Amino acid sequence: MNAPAQMRRPKETGVPDNKKYLHPTLAKNYGNWRYHDRPRPGVLHHVAHGGDEVWSVRAGTQRQMDVYTIRKLCDIADQFAEGRVRFTIRSNIEFIVADEKKVAPLIAALEEAGFPVGGTGNSVTMIAHTQGWLHCDIPGTDASGVVKALMDELYDEFKREEMPNRVHLSTSCCEINCGGQADLAIIVQHTKPPVINHELVANVCERPTVVARCPVAAIRPAMVNGKPSLEIDESKCMCCGACYPPCPPMQINDPEYSKLAIWVGGKNSNARGKPTFMKMVASGLPNNAPRWPEVAEVVKRILMVYKEDGRPWERMADWIDRIGWPRFFEKTGLPFTKYLIDDWTGSRANLNASTHIRF
């Protein structure tokens, strides 16, 4: 590394204070808000106890932004929103105005510049995602590209509030699932054990670490062609790819055999039921770049059935709780295969130990 001759010591300043970045009306009413409503999709209207009001206009971004795009957003913030913006956890950007008259021109400016206004309330909001081929060292697929392709398909649902409740989506490029829990998630699902380059293992991998990393104890040390390496008990391996990050010569990604799975019913909030993890409902979808049409088809199918059938305020998990899994598979037309029956630790809790069956 060509470090500068004069080494500068870092200033360990940590997380910066956000006070100077707050819109003035937010700073003034900090901790003193009374209620909010949504005058139209993409706009939140908050009222403070003292009577102050703000309108937050939310717009979708590509998350991975070039400096020109960021400067364009800054120009809009300077013109309308006191030079302040904030980002949501799902990479939407919010502009806050204290004057209702600014809302319509602000929306027009955003749309004119190519940023869709929406993502509030019971809409399909922007997809939480990861790095993929652009930057990750272990990706089975891309992230930004999958998201771009899907959000093109879900564009109208982002701009409308027509779903039963909010819909959070995520994508993940490997089974580590950095995209996180969501109402609907798209996650890589490998279907073949890693292919080992025995020439490299000894030099690249700390073998005991790799052995310890395997959730099913399928990896063991071995001498291959006279070199210390690792071998896999393929009858045990469930192809999770956990060994690949600590040992890149154990290539898990495959253009054909790394498939995509769809998961539904993750709920982050404590509202109504407790938070839930999502469940796998489809797999075996091809990693079909650049637009992943087979994935988009299944995603849209599930979302449209939910849109049609869900009652107000039912998140995906609440809706499935009401209609039951048999009807979920019936309505979506997705095949319920043996692979969807959980057999991991604690799995018996996921089996139906009752006569509760909907006919």
Place this chain on the structure above:
Amino acid sequence: MSRLIAGKVRGYCRRIKARSGRGVHSSRLKEDMMAKKMHDTPNLDELEKGPWPSFVSGLKDLAKEKDYMVDLLGQLEASYKTRKGYWKGGTVGVFGYGGGVIPRFTELKDENGQPVFKDAAEFHTLRVMPPPGMHYDTGTLRQFCDLWEKHGSGLIAFHGQSGDIMFQGATTENVQKAFDEINEMGFDLGGAGPAVRTSMSCVGAARCEQSCYDEARAHRTVINTFLDDIHRPSLPYKFKFKFSGCPNDCMNSIQRSDMSVIGTWRDNIRTDDTLGKKWFVKHGMNELVNDVVARCPTKALQIKEIKNVRKDAHISAVALDDAQALEIDNKDCVRCMHCVNVMTGALAPGKDKGVTILIGGKSHLKIGGLLGTVIIPFMKLESDEDFEKLTDFAQRTIDFFAENALEHERTGEMIERIGLATFLEAMEIDVDPAMVNSPRMNPYVRTDGWDDEVAKIKAKKQAA
């Protein structure tokens, strides 16, 4: 407006500098003019179509001026063709820190072992911690843009899944230069590897009526206590904090953090009759019954004639009209937020606010996904002492984790392995039925200490 003009002036100055640089340094020449010819990117071109903002168009805009980005597009297009990733990690950092930079070197080599896309052979990311709630002013964002255009690719992600501002794409040589400028602005690197990680907090008190504590203060107070553990990774594995202002948990903290700090309240739901009546006029009885009363998970809501509303201290009620009210039995309420979400303002979190703390949330690897577990059912978070108590608790948790977790084991897995009771005992926290869904369902436990435990609980009660 003045900022806008200043931005334009800065842009103009940059162009002038670029021009004047040409004769001075021949290697700058190419960089400052139009970049080299683009590679064919038929796959990526498909992602410029459609209405959603396109990151590919953004990459191409950057590539007009940077060979670096021309080659990045080349490698990304190769991934789209072969469906393989071509980055490997390595060791790149900044002076004084052991983490916060994600090194990436290309693995896409020709037959001679040379990078196929040599100008993008190094594409490192700097993880930078955002301010709480991810608020910015445009001056800061423009400064980010200027420094990253100079030292990096010009590509910035707002934000990564842990909450970092990700400055994506710098050469090994430029990482330090970029960091120095970012650091001088008052921003600092986030976590990577077996370290305390960058944290996130919701918009919270800044703009949300459901906020139950000062999320930004908690976020900064806790995280800035652990900067050494962020910048110098030496824990068994990652440790994540997240801060949500209410049980809606907009930061997804129960699923995604080792220590989840969530706002809640102990007293009654507050009510506002004016807003209650306004809501009822707009939505009516059907919505009240179907969307509010029927969806209460603990049946704590009832519709009553106002004259029949109970007068007990734990009852709150909001008027719907002059005759009827919605009655809440706050002893039964689990603070799920549903009715408060639907009837915002008419119903609101109580005044005796604080936080619930859960520990052990994580994703799949290695033993499967785990949700956090309640460790502190309630604590106040208002005074300086309260915040000290929070950081002290965090410190003790991390100390225990550092000493007892196995390599690559998260807190949730550690607790799974040693048992919650063992963890609580070590942390000197009293057991509480709020920590479990139900008591044990099997007899496989040795209970010869039962009488001692009962005596201890009695003694504590008497002392209190």
